[in-house]
Amino acid sequence: MLGINDPQIWLAYLLSVLSALGCVIYGLMHWNDKDPLEES
Amino acid sequence: MASSIVLGIAVLIYLMITFYLGWMGYKQTKSTDDFMVAGRKVNPFVLALSYGAAFISTSAIIGFGGYAGAFGMGILWLVFMNIFVGIFIAFVVFGSRTRRMGVNLKAVTFPELIGKRFQSRFIQGFSGLLIAVFMPLYASSVLIGGARFMETALGIDYNTAVLLLTIITAAYVITGGLIAVMYTDAMQGTLMFVGMTILMVYTYVNLGGVTSAHLALTNLASMVPEAMAQQGHTGWTSMPAFGSPIWWTLVSTIILGVGIGVLAQPQLAVRFMTVKNTTSLKRAVLSGGPFIFMMVGVAYVVGALSNVYFINTRGMLSMDVAGGNIDKIMPEYINSAMPDIFVVFFMLTLLAAAMSTLSSLFHNMGTAIGHDLYRESIMRGKIGHTISITKLGIAITIVISVILAYTLPIGIIARATAIFFGLTAAAFLPMYAGAIFWKRMTKEGAIASLLVGTFSSLFWLTFVHAKEATALGISQAIFGQATLLTGTWTLVDPILVATPLSVFVAITVSLLTKPASEEHIKKCFGN
Incomplete structure (x- = not known):
């Protein structure tokens, strides 16, 4: 995959990209969260 | 070599913006809270960029990028x-609890948060001491990274580059406190983002796309030098x-050591x-x-790919182009592969990367000495000359970092960073995680974990882990042999031994000792 034969490497490459995207999605989903314990 | 006039103007504009933000920080800093925790009202975007820019330094880009150039893409983990x-x-997981407990306990530094949670001035003082003694090692490796790039790109003498970098950064940290540090970090982070994007796109396009x-x-695998293949x-x-x-x-030093160690970095927490x-x-x-x-x-992908570029253009591997010093792989690549105007931009990117991390380290070492050691441990909470001592602390630790930058051996950046991250993981992480997640954890458990983590990590570094033990020579001097254990043990990083030990001690001692009063736990965790 992606010109890399060793699955231990392309998996790391793929997981890095996916986790960065995951962070964006998480941030958007919780953008307007209200925490009842917090001061606003 | 980049055109010196363009570079001169670019650096000047960059420094003017840096000083403007530093001055803004100075104007807004009215209380101790402002100097220590930026008044607790920082915008999320500034937080993310500042955290990221402080986290990622020239160590990551130059040191670990160079490591990828020498050893390949395994570091992508x-x-x-x-x-x-x-x-x-x-x-x-950690951030929200840390923030809430920080407010509940009115803590302004990482050691203070832990110290107040466990009602122990010893924990605060000892943690402060640990930061003051060992953080200069990390700071000096960041300095080396920045200075090496200035040496290669600007043709400035290495020693002069170290001094320039230090004086400029120290100026705004000492005057503007954490507000100045975070706002300059955010500006520097933006610059880094743009610079690295250009580096990625340019490298892939130049080499015919991602897959090719x-x-x-x-296909270069067959060219691995015999000596390295044996390793x-x-x-x-x-x-x-x-x-x-x-x-x-x-796996043990870089991926686990740095990957997990980051959670217990006082300057980030x-x-x-x-x-x-x-x-x-x-x-x-x-x-x-x-x-x-x-x-x-x-940084890691480009570092590894630099081999393809150098084989295509000079018929040499990156390691050979850099003369065997892995810290020079990234500067060499950027200088040879990128157009002059981008070299100028990268110069700024790396200057920004070095300064953003340095500023937060300097600030943190200063507060460790001024607030945690002086005010809480020595003055027993009296304010005394806290801010002046903090500023003096910043100055002293800066001098130590500079001396280390002059004396540490070459090719040290990635290793010195990993040592510091490993030590903080063993010493702070079990205690910090326990402090914010485990109500039953006791003061005695925390102290035991802190001491066992620190000393077992240092013991392993000095007497077992071959890379440091051999270089230090203490084991050789006392016992007449380079390391006390032999075989695979000498390859296992301290973090894999010291952190589990520290966790074990934290749990056992806590369960054997009297828990803190319910009232105190309520105060820490809120309702």
Whole structure:
């Protein structure tokens, strides 16, 4: 995959990209969260 | 070599913006809280960029990028760890609890948060001392990274570069406190993001696209030098041979040491206490993840791919082009492969990367001495000359960092960074995690964990882990042998031994001792 034969490497490459995207999605989903314990 | 006039103007503009933000920080700093935790009202975008820029230094880009150039893409696991553990777990799981407890206990530094949670001035003082003694090692490796690039790109003498970098950064940290540090960090982070994006796009386009660039690198596997192949090197797009010396260093020191160690970095944890609510932390994840990806992901991929470029253009591997010094691989690549105007931009990117990390380290070492050691441990909480001592502390630790930058051996950047991260993981992480997640953890458990983590980590470094033990020579001097244990043990990083020990001690001692009063726990955790 992606010109890399060793699955231990392309998996790391793929997981890095996916986790960065995951962070964006998480941030958007919780953008307007209200925490009842917090001061606003 | 970049055109010196363009570079001169660019650096001047950059410095003017830096000083403007530093001055803004100075104007806004009216109280101790402002100097220490930026008044607890920092915007999430500034938090994410500042955290990321402080986290990612020239160590990551130059040191670890160079490591990828020498040993290949196995280090991409660290990118995944940096994003998942260093951003997601850190902000969402640790960050929100840290922030809330910081407010409940009115703590302004990382050691103070832990010290107040366990009602122990000893913990605060000892943690402060540990930071003051060992953080200069990390700071000096960041200095070396920045100075090496200035040496290669600008043709400035290395020693002069170290001094220039230090004086400029020290000026705004000492005057503007954490507000200045975070705002300059955010500006520097933006610059880094743009610079690394250009580096990635340019490198891939230059080598014919993502897949063909990787493929060309895969095909270089047969060129691995014999000496490195014997150490476990199998090529630049495959993991080193399982259990080989290179494998152990990569997995235990770099991926686990730095990947997990980041959670207990005092200069990063203190940033969680600068925002006003948990939502800010969640919002910060959005920009934090992609930012880290663009920093370390790009640095490591490009570092590895530099081999393809150098083979194509000079018929040499990156390691040989750099004369065997892995810290010079990235500067050499950027200088030869990128157009002059981008070299100028990278100069700024790396200057920004070095300064943003240095500023937060300087600030943190200063508060460790001024606030944690002087005010809380020596003055028993009286304010005394806290801010002056903090500023003096910043100055002293800066001098030590500069001396280290002059004296540490070459090719040390990645290793010195890993040593510091490993030590903080063993000493602070079990105690810090217990402090914010485990109500039953006691003062005695925390002290035991702190001491066992610190000393077992230092013991392993000095007497067992071959890379440091041999270099230090203490074991040789006392026992007449380079390391006390032999075989695979000498390859296992201290973090794998010291952190589990520290966790074990924290749990056992806590369960054997009397828990803190319910009233105190309520105060710490809120209702």
